[in-house]
Amino acid sequence: MSQQHFDVLIIGAGVSGIGMACHLKRECPGKSFAILERRQSLGGTWDLFRYPGIRSDSDMFTFGYNFRPWTGGKVLADGASIKNYVKETAEENGVDKHIQYGLAVKTADWSSADKCWTVTAQREEGGEIETFTASFLVGCTGYYNYDKGYKPDFPGEEDFKGQVVHPQHWPENLDYAGKKVVVIGSGATAITLVPTMAEKAAHVTMLQRSPTYLMPLPSTDKVTLGLQKVLPAKLAYKITRARNISIARLLYERSRKSPKAMRRLFLSIIKQQVNGKADMRHFTPDYNPWDQRLCVVKDGDLFKSLKSGKASIATDHIERFTETGIRLKSGEELEADIIIPATGLDIQMLGGIEPAVDGEQVVMKDKIIYKNVLVEGVPNAAMIFGYTNISWTLKADIASEYLCRLINHMDKKGSRVVVPRDTENSLGEDTILGALSSGYIKRAEDRLPKQGTHGPWKGSQNYLEDVKILRFEPIEDGYLEFDGKRSREAAEGSAGFLKPLRSALFGS
Known part of the structure; x- marks a missing residue:
């Protein structure tokens, strides 16, 4: 058994982990650090998912790092291009040399006596x-289970x-040419899979329990x-980045x-896209816009597939699978050679790691998050967590910047330990993922840390507010x-100084 010590240990070499390492190297150049990655390659989500058509669901001008512009006019990039962008970013900033691959973190224990984390x-x-x-310790593991969807x-x-294939575990060289395919789901994965597979398949049916709000977006700006x-x-x-942030907000x-x-507005856009060739009930959700995440349709490809007859939508509930496909509760039978349950993610915090402080396990569902970065009551630990209503990386970037500011501040004042403390009973009901009603979030409410009701414990999902x-x-x-x-003095001083600025820029 070997042991290595670092000033900062980053868990995960995906978009967040590579971004955090780059900021650390740029803003805290004297700090030693390492990135532990369980897979044999960097990229996180963009290395794991290999299904046909895998692409970003956010525009790349806001999804790209703020310190390394995404070039070209492509708005929605394919998975391979995004992974290559992350890889090149790591290499250009020299952080690729700090990644240790093939290491699955099992435990993380804080010792107040030693003032450090021990990670196995x-x-x-x-x-x-x-x-x-x-x-x-910085967790950059995203929010879902990589082992299973x-x-x-x-x-x-x-x-x-026939075959049942989950998008998270797409087999290499799956042959679907000339076959009947049913994709179960109506989220971003299904919206991407259906038109892509329809190019080769005999027919693709998107089977949904309820519709999702859709927004066509050109792939080239x-x-x-x-x-x-x-x-x-x-x-x-x-200019492009500022425009896109403003439009999304x-x-x-x-x-x-x-x-x-x-x-x-959204339904009128869809009605124009389908042009009478599809029943609008398949595109009319029973919830309000942004109660769940809006799905982007690249170049309107889903609508083109529907109008051509290569794809169709069924809005119904499953009664059971049969030998040849799926029987719906309406009595309709969907024939299938391949069934793809694009039914969502299995939410998991910190890659399944259960951290402990002085031997006592940290129960994440009982914790609130300070500025959506630090965990209440947990020393020297952070999570890089992105937005759910705009590009993930926008928040990952400024959260990383904040951590670097915090580390430099601690060095300046000679402090070794920082702990956020909630002395005002700020625990709220919303999770760190906000008030979205998506099924995968609702299923995980008993596992997710919470937001607070006010102050730095309440997440804003507002990029401009979070930048400020x-x-x-001030850190203190x-x-x-x-x-x-x-x-206390720093708190009162900073609050008094910033209150007029906050009111002027963002309202009370």
Whole structure:
């Protein structure tokens, strides 16, 4: 058993982990760090998912890192291009040399006596246990289980004579040419799979219990391509990024404030897309816009497949699988050679790690998150967690910047331990993923940490607000305890100074 010590230990080499490492190297150049990755390659989600058509569901000008512009005019990028972008970012910043692959973290224990974390990880090959110690631990593992996706137990599934393939475990070289395919689900994965598979399959049916709000989006941004011809690349990127953030924020805010008007808008766009060739009941959800995440349709490809007859939609409930397909509760039978349950993710925090503080397990569902970064009552530990209503990386970037600011602040004042403390009973009902009503979030409410009811414990899902808080507000705000001591004066001073600015920019 070997043991290595680092100032900062990052768990996960996906988009968040690579971003955190790059910020750390740029802003805390004297700190030693390592990234532990259980897989044999970086990329996280973009290395795991291999199903046909896998792509971003957010525009790449906001999904790209703020320190490394996404170039070109492609708005929605395929999975391989995104993974390559992350890989190149790691190499250009020299963080690829700090990744240790094939290590599955098993335990993480904080010792107040030693003022450090002890982390054990098991080698994928050979099974040897390695031990690491670190002054600061950063979880960059996303929010779902990489080993398995969510799949209900369908009645009669054992009777089906064809193939059942979950998108999270797509077999290499699956032959679906000329075959009848049923995709169960109506989320981003299903919306991507159906038109892509329809190009080769005999027919693809999207079977949904309830519709999802859809938004067609061109895969190429002609305005950005035009800007890139007349402006420096970085300036064109900043303009495009600011525009896209503003549009995404506007759509979200209007959906929350004027749901009926936005519902009419979204449905009118879809009605124009299908042009009378599909029943609008398949596109009319029974919930308000942004109660669940909006799904993007690249170049309207789903609508094209439906209008051509290569694909169709069934809105119904499953009675049971049969030998030849699926029988619906309406009595209709869907024939299938391949059934794909695109039924969502299995939510999991910290990659399944159960951290402990001085021997006592940290129960995440009982915890609230400080500024959506630090865990209440847990020393020197953070989670990089992105947005659910706009691009994940927007929040991952500024959360990483905040952590670097915090680490540098601790060095400046000579502190070794920081702990966020909730002394105002701020525990709320919403989880860290917000108030979305998506099934995969509802299923995991008993596993997810919570947001607070006010102050830095309540997540805003507002990028502009978070930029102000995470980049500019003083580190010492009265909620953080450094080496067992809190700074009340700093809290009162910063609150008083920033209150007029907050009111002027964002309202009360």
